[in-house]
Amino acid sequence: MSQISISINGTQVTCAPNTSVLAFLTTQGLIQDISQDMIQNGMAVAKNGSILAKPLWANSSLQHNDKLDVFTLVAGG
Amino acid sequence: MNNVDLSSDDISRYSRQLLLDDIDETGQANIKQAYAVVIGLGGLGSLVARYLVGAGIGKVLLVDSDTVEKSNIHRQVLFNQDHIGQHKTQASYAQLRLVNPYTQIELAENQANSSNLPSLISGAHCVLDCSDNITTRKAINAACVNQRTALFIAAASQYSWQAINLRCNGSDSGCYACLLAQTTVQEDCMSQGILGPVVGMAACFQATQALLYLASTNVESGVNPEANPSAEPKANSETQNTWGKYYIMNAATAQFQSFSLPAYKHCEVCQCHK
Numbered sequence A: 001m002s003q004i005s006i007s008i009n010g011t012q013v014t015c016a017p018n019t020s021v022l023a024f025l026t027t028q029g030l031i032q033d034i035s036q037d038m039i040q041n042g043m044a045v046a047k048n049g050s051i052l053a054k055p056l057w058a059n060s061s062l063q064h065n066d067k068l069d070v071f072t073l074v075a076g077g
Numbered sequence B: 001m002n003n004v005d006l007s008s009d010d011i012s013r014y015s016r017q018l019l020l021d022d023i024d025e026t027g028q029a030n031i032k033q034a035y036a037v038v039i040g041l042g043g044l045g046s047l048v049a050r051y052l053v054g055a056g057i058g059k060v061l062l063v064d065s066d067t068v069e070k071s072n073i074h075r076q077v078l079f080n081q082d083h084i085g086q087h088k089t090q091a092s093y094a095q096l097r098l099v100n101p102y103t104q105i106e107l108a109e110n111q112a113n114s115s116n117l118p119s120l121i122s123g124a125h126c127v128l129d130c131s132d133n134i135t136t137r138k139a140i141n142a143a144c145v146n147q148r149t150a151l152f153i154a155a156a157s158q159y160s161w162q163a164i165n166l167r168c169n170g171s172d173s174g175c176y177a178c179l180l181a182q183t184t185v186q187e188d189c190m191s192q193g194i195l196g197p198v199v200g201m202a203a204c205f206q207a208t209q210a211l212l213y214l215a216s217t218n219v220e221s222g223v224n225p226e227a228n229p230s231a232e233p234k235a236n237s238e239t240q241n242t243w244g245k246y247y248i249m250n251a252a253t254a255q256f257q258s259f260s261l262p263a264y265k266h267c268e269v270c271q272c273h274k
């Protein structure tokens, strides 16, 4: 198949097979609510319900029907 | 078995929580012998300390170097107008003494850091990270991993609160440093803003989890049923499957999420302790 379907924060989108999580997240314009600023400030990613450490984003490739959740870590108290 | 008896005052004081299967008299006796360290007396710690002391914990150490400011009062429920300018530790002590005269309350007027944390948490049955910045949170995590102390973390910003219960017991679960792994986190509620009850929800979750853990742990024998499966578990315990899960709640939209946190194999904090 030429494109795969994945879910990000509950929205279905398509991308090329084997796109890395990092490449996917930084694809300009693909996900409008993920800004470069968010990547700088505490952005965390869970892939299929499991948090993916940031150093692994570049080597984790997306497969059809993968589910990503992107959120921002907070530290206040 | 636990050889600490509950007094008749205990029975009446804690009667409502004694009705709970996960507390009952055994759990209450465990709580009565327990020692927790609360780091930070802000929106999280002031409420956490109130609930731990109210629930009859044997001993708490409250760690904070700040004084009460007017801008704290909307969310830091132990403090009122009369406390402005006082050390948070002292003001907390005065309030908590009135809540429960039986808890041993110790104070450390320190900013927790990597140098003093190993001694601050020494001997604690659990630590509650109620701090407000990443540097302190990293240092607390490292100290707890080193001493294999159960750690209850909560944080909040704007309308969102997050929490995780960690226990370094050689499992495949990660630690707070695994969660961060090169991620930089924007600091604190000074710039982001926070609604009082949102951080209060985080504190309530954190205190609930810590109390259930302490109730299920016989600190004299060091036996926690889950940590040691051969120990006799409490009959109706349905709790404590919450270790290593990262919880996120948006209190404005009521969206609740939970994710597992696997160990990051290059983590410099927890992976060298395996």
Ligand SMILES: [Zn+2]
Pocket: B174, B175, B176, B177, B178, B179, B263, B264, B267, B268, B269, B270, B271
């Ligand atoms: Zn780790």
